[in-house]
Amino acid sequence: MIGIRHEDKSPWETRVALVPDDVRALVRDQGVAIEIEKSPQRTFSGDAYTEAGASVIDGATTCPVIIGVKEVPEERIEPGRTYVFFSHTIKGQPANMGMLRRLMDMRCQLIDYELIVDDAGRRLVFFGRHAGLAGMIDGLSLLGRRWQAEGLETPFLDIEQASRYADATAAKAAVEAVGKRIATEGLPEPCRPLVCGFAGYGNVSIGAQEIYDLLPVEEIEPAALEAIPAAADVCFKTVFREEHMVEPVTAAAGFDLSDYFANPDRYRGRFTPYLPSLTILVNGIYWDARYPRLVTNEALGDLYAEPNQARLRVIADISCDIEGAIECTVRATDPGNPSFVYEPATGATIDGVEGAGPVIMAVDTLPCELPVDASTDFSRAFGPFVHTLANSDWAAPLSDSGLPPELLRATIVYQGELTEPYRYLRQYL
Numbered sequence: 001m002i003g004i005r006h007e008d009k010s011p012w013e014t015r016v017a018l019v020p021d022d023v024r025a026l027v028r029d030q031g032v033a034i035e036i037e038k039s040p041q042r043t044f045s046g047d048a049y050t051e052a053g054a055s056v057i058d059g060a061t062t063c064p065v066i067i068g069v070k071e072v073p074e075e076r077i078e079p080g081r082t083y084v085f086f087s088h089t090i091k092g093q094p095a096n097m098g099m100l101r102r103l104m105d106m107r108c109q110l111i112d113y114e115l116i117v118d119d120a121g122r123r124l125v126f127f128g129r130h131a132g133l134a135g136m137i138d139g140l141s142l143l144g145r146r147w148q149a150e151g152l153e154t155p156f157l158d159i160e161q162a163s164r165y166a167d168a169t170a171a172k173a174a175v176e177a178v179g180k181r182i183a184t185e186g187l188p189e190p191c192r193p194l195v196c197g198f199a200g201y202g203n204v205s206i207g208a209q210e211i212y213d214l215l216p217v218e219e220i221e222p223a224a225l226e227a228i229p230a231a232a233d234v235c236f237k238t239v240f241r242e243e244h245m246v247e248p249v250t251a252a253a254g255f256d257l258s259d260y261f262a263n264p265d266r267y268r269g270r271f272t273p274y275l276p277s278l279t280i281l282v283n284g285i286y287w288d289a290r291y292p293r294l295v296t297n298e299a300l301g302d303l304y305a306e307p308n309q310a311r312l313r314v315i316a317d318i319s320c321d322i323e324g325a326i327e328c329t330v331r332a333t334d335p336g337n338p339s340f341v342y343e344p345a346t347g348a349t350i351d352g353v354e355g356a357g358p359v360i361m362a363v364d365t366l367p368c369e370l371p372v373d374a375s376t377d378f379s380r381a382f383g384p385f386v387h388t389l390a391n392s393d394w395a396a397p398l399s400d401s402g403l404p405p406e407l408l409r410a411t412i413v414y415q416g417e418l419t420e421p422y423r424y425l426r427q428y429l
Helices: 022-029 047-053 095-103 128-149 168-185 202-211 220-225 258-261 272-277 298-303 370-391 405-409 421-427
Strands: 001-004 034-037 055-056 065-067 082-084 109-112 193-201 215-218 235-240 247-248 268-269 280-283 315-316 340-345 347-350 358-361 413-414
Touching: 001 370, 022 034, 022 047, 022 370, 034 047, 047 055, 065 370, 095 128, 095 413, 095 421, 128 168, 128 202, 128 280, 128 370, 168 202, 168 358, 193 202, 193 272, 202 235, 220 235, 220 272, 220 298, 272 298, 370 405, 405 413, 413 421
Parallel strands: 001 034, 001 065, 034 055, 065 082, 082 109, 193 235, 193 280, 215 235, 280 315, 315 358
Antiparallel strands: 109 413, 247 268, 340 347, 340 358
């Protein structure tokens, strides 16, 4: 039996790992019993799940396998259960080490969606594309508000925050309409050229570019940024790969991607020279402390030494690593208050869009702003694994549990012990 828990980490968290249509197929076609905790905020109603054949209950589920989206509070972890959710533990994140210890003490299993990959290491179950969709929508909306605060009226004021649209289709229609206005009316002279840089090329970047490409876009290589004509009315975009972001510390060494991933300490950041050319920076890269930062506070200090000369208006930090790739992301934001301005001269942050520095959008639950689309696509990807989860033997050794390779690789804790690939986490406990 599978239990779906009520998300209680944030009032903004309305997503679910399995949508009613996929629950119906699991219950009626595959004989999987599904119990779902009643929720006042889930984007799909309890009635929709009842009609799909699930049991909707008050209180906590006692099923042997419990699936959710975000972290489970320590006090709600029960002995021997198998939990499937985004645990945010594999970097040794301090905030979640108590939860990880509790899972081990309770002799539980922990399977993390982030680690469900195919044989080539490609993620199979993710919200990244929808984070990119929502992040780009919010970024363009904030750009319009920032320019308005500077006395400039632009078509971007017609773009609302992603959470205010019924779904992604409605949001895309609004962005497309803005694109048509730009194509016919152009942009005010102080806004030209509009240049958006995308750091990364994975699922987050793909989603963000999907939105940006609804504008009249011309793509250029990073090396051509300085040559963009100032009077251009198209919206430029450029995609930064690793070789644009870092370089070997030893000048004689050439850039090698596999060497960079294996030995990031041999590399240093080289992104700063691109900053003066950008209007918007969208950050969608994976980052941890081993890697050089993409944007440092020092670089922003230099850029804004003459505030009126800086072109950069918005950093959409979709990855949202606190003081990480974007050093000035000192705190996460939420859909109710999505941005702050970082002032390099003082290090201060000011909620909103006004101030002597870039607007930082650091919403760490962006897919929540498009909950129906995000949940539907996620459920479609995760659904094929649910029957196996319902029929695995959790008392057997991990290798004999019946889990497929994709879920074996994603198992962090089994019978209360860290599995071999994740034993490095002991140092953080």
